[in-house]
Amino acid sequence: SAVISQKPSRDICQRGTSLTIQCQVDSQVTMMFWYRQQPGQSLTLIATANQGSEATYESGFVIDKFPISRPNLTFSTLTVSNMSPEDSSIYLCSVEADKGYGYTFGSGTRLTVV
Amino acid sequence: EDQVTQSPEALRLQEGESSSLNCSYTVSGLRGLFWYRQDPGKGPEFLFTLYSAGEEKEKERLKATLTKKESFLHITAPKPEDSATYLCAVQGASLRQGGSYIPTFGRGTSLIVHP
Structure with missing residues (x-):
């Protein structure tokens, strides 16, 4: 099964700033x-992020707030x-x-905004 | 809309005290029901997939069962290292925009096993 590296693992950010989370x-x-x-x-x-196309956002989430990149088949x-x-x-x-093993998750990014 | 309700929200057990976690669901055509374990500060870790009523799967002290309306995660003689949050998710037959079958997750049951 795939292994996902996600970073950062945690961050504390000031309000009004932006944070980019990476998954490999x-x-x-x-x-x-x-x-x-x-x-x-x-x-x-x-x-949902497909390579080579715009991400598909769920209700309540918009691209301006949560822009996503998917430059290749191993990174987002x-x-x-x-x-x-x-x-x-x-x-x-x-x-x-x-098949049969559900979904694999990254280790997560714990974000605190102060 | 698919729905998943897990109970109890939290469960405290003594080491060796067996118990069960419940996952009730409604889904439009079940493609699969998943159980995950999540430790603090980590992503969910896959445990089981169940596909049809009557199916059972086991792994060490854990046994998952499935009916048409609910799933149980039985924990036999738990140890402190079994302490974690256990998540249940269902994958229905509705194809979402973007071409994927997205699972719906419950809120989880936080299990603490005392030595």
């Missing part, structure tokens, strides 16, 4: 998924723009694993 996969994958996990809440899908970035304290959360990237 050790194999080529068609789709990469970006999730947000707020304390006590379930994983919420932000967007998620930027959290113009941050506010409400953006404090864990952000996760994910790819579909081999």
Whole structure:
């Protein structure tokens, strides 16, 4: 199954600034998924990123706030723009694993906005 | 819309005290139900996939079962290292825009096993 390297693992940022999160996969994958996990809440899908096309955003998430890049089949970035304290959360990237093994996740980025 | 409800939200057990975690779901055509373990500061770690009612899977002290409405994660004689949050997710048959079947996750059950 694929292995995902995600960084940074955590960051504390000032409101109004932006943070870019990177995910590197050790194999080529068609789709990469970006999730947000707020304390006590379930994983919420932000967007699906396909290589060579615009990311598909879920309801409540917009490209201006969460721009995504997918320059090749092993790499993607998620930027959290113009941050506010409400953006404090864990952000996760994910790819579909081999059949029967669900989805593989990165180790997560714990973001705190002050 | 697919929905997943996990109970209890939190569970404290003594080492060796067996118990079960529940995952109730509604889905439009089940493609798969997943169980994950998540340790603090880490991403979810895959445990099991179940595809149809009656199916069971085991791994060490964990056993997952599936009916048409719910899944159980049975923990037999738990140890402190089993302490984690356990997440359940369902993947329905609705193809989302972008061409993917996206799983819907529950909020998880936080398990603490005391020595």
